[in-house]
Amino acid sequence: KAGVTQTPRYLIKTRGQQVTLSCSPISGHRSVSWYQQTPGQGLQFLFEYFSETQRNKGNFPGRFSGRQFSNSRSEMNVSTLELGDSALYLCASSLGGGPALNNYGYTFGSGTRLTVV
Amino acid sequence: DAKTTQPPSMDCAEGRAANLPCNHSTISGNEYVYWYRQIHSQGPQYIIHGLKNNETNEMASLIITEDRKSSTLILPHATLRDTAVYYCIVVGWEKGGKLIFGQGTELSVKP
Numbered sequence: 001k002a003g004v005t006q007t008p009r010y011l012i013k014t015r016g017q018q019v020t021l022s023c024s025p026i027s028g029h030r031s032v033s034w035y036q037q038t039p040g041q042g043l044q045f046l047f048e049y050f051s052e053t054q055r056n057k058g059n060f061p062g063r064f065s066g067r068q069f070s071n072s073r074s075e076m077n078v079s080t081l082e083l084g085d086s087a088l089y090l091c092a093s094s095l096g097g098g099p100a101l102n103n104y105g106y107t108f109g110s111g112t113r114l115t116v117v
Numbered sequence: 118d119a120k121t122t123q124p125p126s127m128d129c130a131e132g133r134a135a136n137l138p139c140n141h142s143t144i145s146g147n148e149y150v151y152w153y154r155q156i157h158s159q160g161p162q163y164i165i166h167g168l169k170n171n172e173t174n175e176m177a178s179l180i181i182t183e184d185r186k187s188s189t190l191i192l193p194h195a196t197l198r199d200t201a202v203y204y205c206i207v208v209g210w211e212k213g214g215k216l217i218f219g220q221g222t223e224l225s226v227k228p
Contacts, residue, residue, distance in 0.1 A: 004160075031214075033215065033216070035216075035218075042218055042219075042220060042221075043155075043161070043204075043216075043218035044218070045215050045216060045217060045218075048214075048215055056215045058215075088158075090160050090161070092160070092161075092216075094214065096214075105151055105153070105163040105166055105214075106163065106214070106216060107163065108160030108161050108162070109160050110159060110160050111159075111160055
């Protein structure tokens with residue numbers, strides 16, 4: 001079956017611009033999470049959506065936002081880009097029902113590498 | 118969320134077992150231990166998870182101590198392709214299963 005698909009794979013933006021990243025989860029998965037990975041901070045949780053509702057949120061400023069659609073696809077948006085937003089952004093999907101239903105945990109996509117110049 | 122402690126790096130000879138330890142002394146009774154690995158520039162890959170009992174799948178074995186304060190991931194016959202950063206994560210599912218990644222263990226499998 002198809003994995004988690006993230007688009008685009010690479011993106012270059014200018015400071016002050018905004019960006020939207022897309023994530024298509026595995027078919028049947030209702031939970032989508034977003035993570036930011038940088039060399040200095042490692043992998044950090046941004047937020048999680050389940051059935052179109054934000055269920056968890058990490059410690060990121062309000063410039064980072066997301067949403068989930070009825071087909072479970074998700075987008076995240078970063079407004080007023082800063083140089084420090086340059087990172088690999090990873091999306092992960094799961095069934096969302098906990099380990100009894102979720103024997104394989106989260107499946108990650110290959111990520112979108114964002115460079116802010 | 119319970120914190121985990123892992124050694125920053127380990128070496129293993131190809132063909133030998135790799136034993137990666139993890140301390141999670143503040144784990145609560147309903148939290149699971151998950152292991153993921155990340156090969157350079159790829160998304161993390163799920164390996165295995167457990168609650169109390171030892172678990173085994175086609176990739177690895179997970180040994181959890183009786184008091185649940187620590188665990189060991191075992192790759193029985195390490196290959197060069199197992200070179201990666203391995204993350205031990207404690208996950209509670211009541212409010213959704215967010216993953217809090219630590220720094221992980223960088224495993225180098227050498228010929």
